[in-house]
Amino acid sequence: MVYYLLRSQSDGKYVVAYPETEIEGKNPQGYLLVFPEHFEALSYVNAHAPHLANRCGVESITPNQLKPLLQRWGYVGIGMVKDALLARIEFLTI
Template sequence: MLAQIYYIIRSKTDGKYLTAKIDEDKSGYLLLFKEDFDALSYLNTHAADLANRLTVESLPGTQIGSLLKRWGFAGMGIVNDPLLPNIEFFQYG
């Protein structure tokens, strides 16, 4: 997992990351995609009207932990199927 490159979706306007919020008491789970085209498919399917305000960025697996800690995310969600979506959630810390 650490050697893999993941893709994240980020707002062009405020720099915030696309997250899934499972519990109102916790911060969100950072959504990670295994391929850039999966992230683009997710955007086109679930947020086509916002796609022009979002961008897809690469993220080395070695930087995931520090990003989760810095932004205070509860964990990460790896998107296995962007069309359904099918997401596998992992808590951090």
């Protein structure tokens, strides 16, 4: 199994979600957006941030690489994108 991530080509940061359920005044904790298919990642950025589409690249990652990446960047979990066009995301804390 392979997952796909969106990453900025200019600064190397990943596309992250900050759910509205965060408590105000607290440092928001991000969820790394993960896509099941390469084309889903492209569809997501084209639908919701077309002005950034040419600045993002798609990377692949295996499940074994996911946890170390989350720890390295300080993310609290993943946001598994279930529908790229409707932005339906399932948040999972690791």
